[in-house]
Amino acid sequence: MLNLRNATRAVVIGGGTAGWFAALTLRRVFAPQVEIRVIESPEIGIVGVGEGGLLNLIDALRRNGIDVNEFVRETGTAFKLGFSYEGWRTGAEDDRYYHLFGRPGLQETDWMEGGFRPLFSGMVREGVELHRYIPGFAAIASNASQQEAAAMLQLGARSGLSASFHFDSHKLADYLRRVAVSRGVVHQQAHVEELMCDAQDMARGVRIDDGEIIDLDLLIDASGLARLGIGKKLGIRWRSFSEHLLLDRAVPFHMPHPQQNPSLVTRAIAMPAGWMWQIPLVERVGAGYVFSSAHTDETQVIDEIHRCIGPDVEPMRTLRFEPGHFEQVWVGNVMAIGLASGFVEPLEATSIGQMLEQLRNFERIVTAGDGVVSGHLIDGFNEANARCWSGIRDFLRMHYDCPRRDTAFWRDVAALPLPPSYSELRQCFQQRTPRLIDVQNYAIHGWQGIFHVINWLFVAAPLGVVPPEAAAAELASLPAASRQRVAIYMNRLRELGAADSISKEERPE
Ligand SMILES: Cc1cc2nc3c(=O)[nH]c(=O)nc-3n(C[C@H](O)[C@H](O)[C@H](O)COP(=O)(O)OP(=O)(O)OC[C@H]3O[C@@H](n4cnc5c(N)ncnc54)[C@H](O)[C@@H]3O)c2cc1C
Known part of the structure; x- marks a missing residue:
């Protein structure tokens, strides 16, 4: 069971499209006194190659209370x-x-x-x-x-x-950051050196480059192709489509x-x-x-x-x-999202679409359970996520x-x-x-x-x-x-x- 009722801080590693959408979602899901912090490495940029969304992009903007016209204006989206x-x-x-x-x-x-x-x-x-x-x-x-x-x-x-929209991920991430910070999300520029877990593989903190340890109750790994959490730290198996x-x-x-x-x-x-x-x-x-x-x-x-x-x-x-995804993306109090969780190839622009669907379901489960989530539900979430990737494949x-x-x-x-x-x-x-x-x-x-x-x-x-x-x-x-x-x-x-x-x-x- 995962109990987030008494959570005081959720950390998102990564300030790409996935990281900022996750931060906006968490800001809505958790009470204002819970700190939502995005830690973004100033040394590692984001992937931004000219991206395109699917139809769930507009739904995600609306869900997060973002005015679509403002979004278009601010991001130079086509x-x-x-x-x-x-x-x-x-x-x-x-x-x-x-x-x-x-x-x-x-x-x-x-x-x-x-x-x-x-x-x-x-x-x-x-x-x-x-x-x-x-x-x-x-x-x-x-x-x-x-x-x-x-x-x-x-x-x-x-x-x-x-x-839907064609957009520049750099402009998109920049805009989402401004919106998230205006809603109280904390933005910290630092390089995460280590993810610290207890004996049950529950994440307890991250150590950043100046040695500080930041405690946390929930970790969203949106570290892109660095794949720090689910991949490197927890060693979850990769399901390759190659x-x-x-x-x-x-x-x-x-x-x-x-x-x-x-x-x-x-x-x-x-x-x-x-x-x-x-x-x-x-x-x-x-x-x-x-x-x-x-x-x-x-x-x-x-x-x-x-x-x-x-x-x-x-x-x-x-x-x-390598085309594929991690078999489980939500383990204990760690969830990987975006490129940190998987990627097939750019055909049909599935990556951000999948990421938004994953976040929508994460929000649905955490909210419906009032922050108390059974392991059984998390298993179902991972199973559904893998099916979603199978459909994409x-x-x-x-x-x-x-x-x-x-x-x-x-x-x-x-x-x-x-x-x-x-x-x-x-x-x-x-x-x-x-x-x-x-x-x-x-x-x-x-x-x-x-x-x-x-x-x-x-x-x-x-x-x-x-x-x-x-x-x-x-x-x-x-x-x-x-x-x-x-x-x-x-x-x-x-x-x-x-x-x-x-x-x-x-x-x-
Ligand atoms: C060739 C290619 C084409 C693509 N085309 C499309 C498309 O058309 N449509 C689509 O939906 N998607 C597409 N994608 C995927 C899309 O680019 C990503 O899904 C999207 O940009 C989200 O990326 P992200 O936020 O997961 O990762 P990134 O943008 O890579 O962000 C990762 C973040 O993690 C941070 N980070 C990494 N390591 C650390 C650390 N140690 N400490 C602190 N911070 C860290 C980085 O600084 C960065 O902020 C494409 C991807 C590729 C590779």
Whole structure:
């Protein structure tokens, strides 16, 4: 059992996105007399490579009483409406598909019958790209400005799109720090040398660089890739995903916008030994080449970046990681969060999304138990967290279940074993479109899924993981009137011309 009722101090190690979101959460959860202290090393910076959020980012801002408009103003954040995958199938100039943040409500496509959405199945059966049903897609295709995008989003459900943000993690952390400090969080610049635990592995204090020991009742380890608590001190086992996913290095860099306005989607451009992210911020693009060290090296990657983007690009320090997470992230009175707890790869921007879901559940459990939490609940929390990571692993693995085979990397990644859970799903998707029941096991014990079935379909259909025949088979089981409704909708889509392709100028050379 963990009893935090008489807690006097909670310490957060780390002042990155994870650390400051954790501090804001703790400030709300604990009474004002409990000190919340963030200790941040002045020697170690944060990871900031141009990041993008998922849909739970706005929920997290609201939960923490942050005005979204102020947040946008203060952090130079740009709208993010989804992802564009370029070159993941044939590698040809026009090879592009979108995974957009579709918005339910008022959409004809919300119609469900027999456990699936017949209009989506109609699109898959007839090879129509899924983004065609989204009215707001025109704004993405025409490289609309931030103001135009804001106006389009004000249409609400009629736009067919929900928004998250592209942001600069440095600006985000700086803003969250100012908000947290204004609410009474203590910010201390110091390097943590040692985490001190008692015989039961309960954290009792941290020793900082001047020798002072800071006592604590709860420790949040948000120390990024340093992984001081759960990893280094408590030695919890790492659950590696490297059997199923190959990427393990990234070279980040900045570049100017290739178009007039910041793109409204994160671009994921297939490269010979991985892929390149381009995350459009207001003033510039945060970019990087994430690659497999078994297939290329830093020198070749930098050459490739210079060839694609231009000779003036200055690459930043190479980041190394092994895809996976700690089997338990909450042990006694220590919880690891953010990069300190796990990381798979930048695809689909899952890291901050997962971190926010983990924090939401931590808050839910501590609050519901009035600060008294059973070990059994903590076990359930860790189990749910691992399921959440399994869902991320499987969703990302599906992206590499793609037809591209032109380099050793693309051949090898295609040949990697599939996680058994994804392999099972894949077999189902060969028969019918994804359904809610398929992804329910990734969100257990009160957790919410990071990706909805529609997100799965947005990727599975263009890659052929859900073939047209599968959609046709499930449509055939509908009554005649419903099939007629699908036919009418498909005719209308065809009449609309479904041909507003994205301009080719925005592709890299
Ligand atoms: C290549 C790459 C691309 C990514 N792209 C995305 C994306 O698109 N979307 C997304 O959601 N996420 C992305 N991420 C992950 C995202 O960057 C992180 O999840 C997010 O920034 C949170 O980081 P953090 O706060 O966990 O760690 P960090 O930002 O690394 O912060 C760690 C903190 O710990 C402190 N610290 C470390 N050691 C000590 C010590 N001994 N004493 C005191 N303080 C210490 C540091 O000073 C720092 O303040 C990406 C990550 C990588 C590597």
